[in-house]
Amino acid sequence: MHPLLPTQQSLPLFNVAASRRIEARALLHTPDLMARAGLAVAKLALALRRGPGPIWIVCGPGNNGGDGRVAEQLLTRHGVGTHIAATPPEQPALVIDALLGLGLNRAPSADMAATITAMQACGAPILAVDLPSGLLADTGQAAGNCAVRADHTLALLTLKPGLLTGEGRAHTGQLWFDDLGVTPDEPPTALLLGPPTRPDRRPTSHKGSHGEVLVVGGAPGMQGAARLAARAALACGAGRVYVDLLDLAADEVADPVRPELMRGRLSRLPQAVGVVGCGAGHGIAHDMPGLLHTLPRLVIDADALNAIAADADLQDAVRRRPPASTVLTPHPLEAARLLACDVASIQCDRLAAATELARQLRCTVVLKGSGSVVASPGECPALSGSGGPALATAGSGDVLAGWLGGLWAQQPDAPAHAIACQGVEAHGRAGEVPGVLCAGDLIDRLAHWP
Ligand SMILES: NC(=O)C1=CN([C@@H]2O[C@H](COP(=O)(O)OP(=O)(O)OC[C@H]3O[C@@H](n4cnc5c(N)ncnc54)[C@H](O)[C@@H]3O)[C@@H](O)[C@H]2O)[C@@H](O)CC1
Numbered sequence: 001m002h003p004l005l006p007t008q009q010s011l012p013l014f015n016v017a018a019s020r021r022i023e024a025r026a027l028l029h030t031p032d033l034m035a036r037a038g039l040a041v042a043k044l045a046l047a048l049r050r051g052p053g054p055i056w057i058v059c060g061p062g063n064n065g066g067d068g069r070v071a072e073q074l075l076t077r078h079g080v081g082t083h084i085a086a087t088p089p090e091q092p093a094l095v096i097d098a099l100l101g102l103g104l105n106r107a108p109s110a111d112m113a114a115t116i117t118a119m120q121a122c123g124a125p126i127l128a129v130d131l132p133s134g135l136l137a138d139t140g141q142a143a144g145n146c147a148v149r150a151d152h153t154l155a156l157l158t159l160k161p162g163l164l165t166g167e168g169r170a171h172t173g174q175l176w177f178d179d180l181g182v183t184p185d186e187p188p189t190a191l192l193l194g195p196p197t198r199p200d201r202r203p204t205s206h207k208g209s210h211g212e213v214l215v216v217g218g219a220p221g222m223q224g225a226a227r228l229a230a231r232a233a234l235a236c237g238a239g240r241v242y243v244d245l246l247d248l249a250a251d252e253v254a255d256p257v258r259p260e261l262m263r264g265r266l267s268r269l270p271q272a273v274g275v276v277g278c279g280a281g282h283g284i285a286h287d288m289p290g291l292l293h294t295l296p297r298l299v300i301d302a303d304a305l306n307a308i309a310a311d312a313d314l315q316d317a318v319r320r321r322p323p324a325s326t327v328l329t330p331h332p333l334e335a336a337r338l339l340a341c342d343v344a345s346i347q348c349d350r351l352a353a354a355t356e357l358a359r360q361l362r363c364t365v366v367l368k369g370s371g372s373v374v375a376s377p378g379e380c381p382a383l384s385g386s387g388g389p390a391l392a393t394a395g396s397g398d399v400l401a402g403w404l405g406g407l408w409a410q411q412p413d414a415p416a417h418a419i420a421c422q423g424v425e426a427h428g429r430a431g432e433v434p435g436v437l438c439a440g441d442l443i444d445r446l447a448h449w450p
């Protein structure tokens, strides 16, 4: 058994309803699923326990508790000390959280909440069975005020989206997966993104082979955002990158640090990939009709998203663009403005929110944040298990927008959804470092990514 992340391949994710159907069909020819689940839990518990103390196994009323009880029998048979109860033993070597799994359907009762608190306080590492108790499998939200914060989670039978998005990553710890020998027999709810690819660079290629990007943004005082996007597009391999900084005098250089970047305007670059909105302020609203009408491929970020949210005509202009030619990259607040709701409504079901926004505006949506979601009309939504709090710093979103532009310049025939998936996963994996990653350093890491 191996930790799941980073994944070496794209994997299907299934919500509760789909997992239940898959389980019901599998049980017809594989009646020993719970025995398999218990064995997987026991094996991992043996590898994870710390010290000579007993393994504390907390079992709930349903099949999640059943998995825990099977694991307990196997561990006992193996000569390992165990303790099944709602209260902890002295110095447990590990806690197995088999309180609530897929069947969670309301906030944990007061008794269960007390048990969750005791698990958290006992000092031993926690291995959650299938899901951390209290975490909703579809959304990655806690059903009530408390949910287990596990050190390890062993997902069983199917991978659930809530393990990877919303608050999921804060509760699951290290993720493990055992499919119990069952191959899912229905389409997934979403896809977990696999390793990102980079565009080929033929030995005989020249800068004209790698496309053009036009970054439009950077109002006075916020030019850094547009420059970060432009530098990211350049580092990604775009052949030529131009910057149209709002209100910058015509004789100023595009970027004193990156002389490779050029000044450019929409009227001269009607075929470039547009990356618009980074640091643009309100002024971008004026340019949006022309940009939406002219550029064949557009990545829309930050203030350009706010401009669209505030103007029904711009929303219509987005909808009228050719299919698969537009990527929006909102963070949750920008998504809330676009959907005319609040951030909590976005975060309570990120997959649904991204899918709805993609449907409404007929374009690809990257809903950023922990467990970024890529949704497009007619596509199975994709979810990224990559990234982490090192990216929670100003400018990392600008880098993503620029990177997407750079990828698209080099792959003009690729649909928006494919570009967004490649870029989001590369950005997240490059951002997996301890501590904080400044946006400029993120560009360097992306540039040297395999
Ligand atoms: N049936 C099988 O053979 C398999 C079962 N599996 C396990 O079974 C789990 C699903 O089992 P269940 O459907 O029984 O679901 P659970 O074991 O998650 O919980 C269901 C029970 O908990 C109660 N409950 C739900 N929310 C509650 C709350 N907030 N406070 C108090 N009680 C609450 C429900 O009323 C029900 O009695 C999976 O997560 C997985 O661990 C898997 O191992 C796959 C194989």
Ligand SMILES: Nc1ncnc2c1ncn2[C@@H]1O[C@H](COP(=O)(O)OP(=O)(O)O)[C@@H](O)[C@H]1O
Pocket: 302, 331, 368, 369, 370, 371, 372, 386, 387, 388, 389, 390, 391, 392, 393, 394, 395, 396, 397, 398, 399, 400, 427
């Ligand atoms: N905790 C986190 N886990 C994973 N990714 C994160 C986390 N925090 C931030 N990110 C990523 O960093 C980027 C931040 O973008 P954004 O909020 O637009 O920042 P900015 O506008 O400052 O550039 C997004 O790609 C987001 O998904």
